[in-house]
Amino acid sequence: MKFTIDKNIILENLNHVIKAISTKNVIPVLNGIKFDLTNEGLSLTASDSDLTINSFIPQKEIKNVESEGTIVIQSKFILDIIRKLPSDVINFEVIDRLKIRIFTDNAQYHLNCLDANDYPNLRMDEHKDPILLKGELLKSLINQTVFAISTQELRPLLTGVNVTIAGNLLVFIATDSYRLAKKTIELPHSIDTDINIVIPGKNLLELEKIITDDEMVEMHIFNNKVLFKYKNIKFQTNLLSGQYPNTSNLIPNEFGMEVKLNKDDFSSSVDRAALLIQGKDKNIIRMSIAKQEMTITSFASESGKLEEKLQIDTDEGATIDISFSAKYMLEALKTIKDENMVLLLTNDIKPIIVKSVEDESLIQLILPIKTF
Amino acid sequence: MKFTIDKNIILENLNHVIKAISTKNVIPVLNGIKFDLTNEGLSLTASDSDLTINSFIPQKEIKNVESEGTIVIQSKFILDIIRKLPSDVINFEVIDRLKIRIFTDNAQYHLNCLDANDYPNLRMDEHKDPILLKGELLKSLINQTVFAISTQELRPLLTGVNVTIAGNLLVFIATDSYRLAKKTIELPHSIDTDINIVIPGKNLLELEKIITDDEMVEMHIFNNKVLFKYKNIKFQTNLLSGQYPNTSNLIPNEFGMEVKLNKDDFSSSVDRAALLIQGKDKNIIRMSIAKQEMTITSFASESGKLEEKLQIDTDEGATIDISFSAKYMLEALKTIKDENMVLLLTNDIKPIIVKSVEDESLIQLILPIKTF
Numbered sequence: 001m002k003f004t005i006d007k008n009i010i011l012e013n014l015n016h017v018i019k020a021i022s023t024k025n026v027i028p029v030l031n032g033i034k035f036d037l038t039n040e041g042l043s044l045t046a047s048d049s050d051l052t053i054n055s056f057i058p059q060k061e062i063k064n065v066e067s068e069g070t071i072v073i074q075s076k077f078i079l080d081i082i083r084k085l086p087s088d089v090i091n092f093e094v095i096d097r098l099k100i101r102i103f104t105d106n107a108q109y110h111l112n113c114l115d116a117n118d119y120p121n122l123r124m125d126e127h128k129d130p131i132l133l134k135g136e137l138l139k140s141l142i143n144q145t146v147f148a149i150s151t152q153e154l155r156p157l158l159t160g161v162n163v164t165i166a167g168n169l170l171v172f173i174a175t176d177s178y179r180l181a182k183k184t185i186e187l188p189h190s191i192d193t194d195i196n197i198v199i200p201g202k203n204l205l206e207l208e209k210i211i212t213d214d215e216m217v218e219m220h221i222f223n224n225k226v227l228f229k230y231k232n233i234k235f236q237t238n239l240l241s242g243q244y245p246n247t248s249n250l251i252p253n254e255f256g257m258e259v260k261l262n263k264d265d266f267s268s269s270v271d272r273a274a275l276l277i278q279g280k281d282k283n284i285i286r287m288s289i290a291k292q293e294m295t296i297t298s299f300a301s302e303s304g305k306l307e308e309k310l311q312i313d314t315d316e317g318a319t320i321d322i323s324f325s326a327k328y329m330l331e332a333l334k335t336i337k338d339e340n341m342v343l344l345l346t347n348d349i350k351p352i353i354v355k356s357v358e359d360e361s362l363i364q365l366i367l368p369i370k371t372f
Numbered sequence: 373m374k375f376t377i378d379k380n381i382i383l384e385n386l387n388h389v390i391k392a393i394s395t396k397n398v399i400p401v402l403n404g405i406k407f408d409l410t411n412e413g414l415s416l417t418a419s420d421s422d423l424t425i426n427s428f429i430p431q432k433e434i435k436n437v438e439s440e441g442t443i444v445i446q447s448k449f450i451l452d453i454i455r456k457l458p459s460d461v462i463n464f465e466v467i468d469r470l471k472i473r474i475f476t477d478n479a480q481y482h483l484n485c486l487d488a489n490d491y492p493n494l495r496m497d498e499h500k501d502p503i504l505l506k507g508e509l510l511k512s513l514i515n516q517t518v519f520a521i522s523t524q525e526l527r528p529l530l531t532g533v534n535v536t537i538a539g540n541l542l543v544f545i546a547t548d549s550y551r552l553a554k555k556t557i558e559l560p561h562s563i564d565t566d567i568n569i570v571i572p573g574k575n576l577l578e579l580e581k582i583i584t585d586d587e588m589v590e591m592h593i594f595n596n597k598v599l600f601k602y603k604n605i606k607f608q609t610n611l612l613s614g615q616y617p618n619t620s621n622l623i624p625n626e627f628g629m630e631v632k633l634n635k636d637d638f639s640s641s642v643d644r645a646a647l648l649i650q651g652k653d654k655n656i657i658r659m660s661i662a663k664q665e666m667t668i669t670s671f672a673s674e675s676g677k678l679e680e681k682l683q684i685d686t687d688e689g690a691t692i693d694i695s696f697s698a699k700y701m702l703e704a705l706k707t708i709k710d711e712n713m714v715l716l717l718t719n720d721i722k723p724i725i726v727k728s729v730e731d732e733s734l735i736q737l738i739l740p741i742k743t744f
Contacts, residue, residue, distance in 0.1 A: 074675065106680050112676045308479035
């Protein structure tokens with residue numbers, strides 16, 4: 001294998017696939033990135049066996065191919081090595097079968113490589129008829145839900161995002177059992193067979209970073225895996241197995257109180273209240289509503305307290321005194337892009353619903369915390 | 373105490389003094405910042421008893437003073453609290469003697485305070501006739517030397533910078549005994565009594581951050597402390613006691629070899645060589661000179677090796693094969709601002725001197741590492 005390529009092209013594509021490399025990986029060859037150069041182009045693959053990313057550089061984007069071949073290059077340092085080489089064009093040449101020479105006119109790295117024969121055969125199957133989503137839409141489906149997954153491995157299913165399709169409705173749901181994020185969109189076409197899968201949240205976060213524009217993303221769903229195809233990139237992740245809890249009855253249908261307010265004002269109030277209690281396990285702040293005014297308070301015995309008033313729009317008789325996690329509220333508020341928002345409340349133990357006034361597709365639910 | 377002040381003014385001044393607050397502090401009241409409001413203005417003081425910083429805001433820069441007084445406000449969160457308040461003007465009011473209310477129209481923090489009576493009396497003496505240095509010059513004296521101090525508490529004196537004045541020559545020297553940085557400047561006037569003090573390096577780093585322009589800095593030197601006065605800021609640090617080692621005979625007077633080369637080229641070569649060995653205890657790279665060409669190599673058994681050639685200007689017969697720490701060389705090279713540099717070499721065990729071609733005031737010395 002010997003070829004010459006623009007530094008920016010190889011860097012961009014390595015940058016995509018390297019996201020699949022895990023530091024916890026125990027299979028030595030999976031610490032490397034597989035370079036596979038044929039007369040069609042250069043295929044780069046990285047995997048932690050759970051997540052596999054492939055990026056394909058077509059032959060016309062490669063400056064010069066002297067000989068084809070396959071090798072696995074250690075991922076450690078590889079981005080820095082290429083980035084720091086003093087030329088816009090980089091040469092790669094396999095020497096002694098298991099070494100690669102990466103060089104420019106005056107500088108050359110000789111790197112130990114791994115044997116491509118040891119690299120697992122990672123099938124990346126595709127359907128004839130995948131689900132199509134615009135890049136920006138998929139990004140917001142991920143961004144507006146994935147933060148709510150559980151980080152605790154005790155309930156592994158909750159570390160994933162529940163993706164369901166019924167008819168033409170596509171729904172992303174994430175919950176850690178204290179809060180829930182739900183985003184619903186309409187697909188242009190209905191599908192025949194309902195879908196109900198759980199995609200690991202951390203892998204969706206990596207996918208979100210790779211998607212940078214509004215080009216179509218193909219979604220190929222299988223029993224135990226899903227493949228996203230975007231431009232020249234294939235992104236395949238295993239699914240979490242098991243039955244995701246039914247969350248449909250968690251969101252109340254009726255509420256005693258509807259509170260309209262400015263999203264930025266509320267968000268910065270909660271942020272200030274969170275300040276005094278940062279670093280605490282339970283970052284609880286209190287919200288009181290009476291006489292069409294909202295009061296936000298927080299208290300830390302060693303530091304002091306915050307109290308502030310917010311103008312709101314609600315029924316004259318509405319009163320409530322409710323406590324919740326400032327962190328959860330801030331994360332929910334971050335997903336709301338509009339200026340005006342709604343809080344739907346019932347009493348101090350029923351869920352709080354956070355929504356945009358304009359956008360009905362997104363629901364954020366936060367359970368209150370009982371304080372005495 | 374009750375006053376109103378522009379957010380930016382109080383933030384800027386708090387930001388200066390808070391640099392003296394130590395997280396390792398054991399005296400409770402020194403976790404706070406002392407606010408002292410008189411008819412002349414607001415004096416802010418913070419200290420870890422080793423370093424004391426005072427910033428004075430004259431009365432004309434304070435929007436409104438309703439009553440004078442003194443209190444110690446906990447430094448934790450104080451910058452964030454003020455930064456996040458939703459107004460450009462902030463009100464401070466002492467309530468209940470040991471609480472302060474920091475408020476704007478709709479938001480108010482009540483913070484627990486510390487008793488100003490417990491705050492130590494920190495004298496900040498001044499000479500009639502201080503040494504005067506331009507701000508930018510003092511910044512470069514610090515920047516070009518302080519990185520070479522020792523971080524090990526075993527030899528406490530080496531964690532400081534040795535500052536000497538003899539006649540009109542001011543010298544900053546730092547060494548960790550493996551490398552040495554020395555910067556010499558001429559003062560406009562000679563002083564009568566020679567000075568030889570050691571200033572804690574970490575405090576000089578904080579001073580460097582506070583100085584932002586070329587205004588004059590006054591240097592008031594005492595037996596056991598030094599006070600820097602810059603604009604409205606007083607910065608006082610204790611000195612390290614003891615006799616700093618005599619370093620004058622460490623720098624050789626004669627060299628077998630003078631090598632001229634481009635600073636950026638050499639620096640990026642060393643940087644690339646350092647890449648493969650990063651994270652290693654001894655980040656040793658090798659430099660060979662023969663036939664008026666320099667070769668830089670580095671080697672890591674698990675990753676591979678780097679080799680590159682550099683064009684240099686030296687005697688035809690000059691040959692050497694020498695190893696040194698890539699980290700030390702990169703840090704020394706960062707202090708050199710000119711395009712062209714000189715390496716002065718003798719053999720593989722004698723010190724390497726790194727200098728700019730133009731600037732004779734700065735000398736960087738690095739001891740080679742013997743490899744077999």
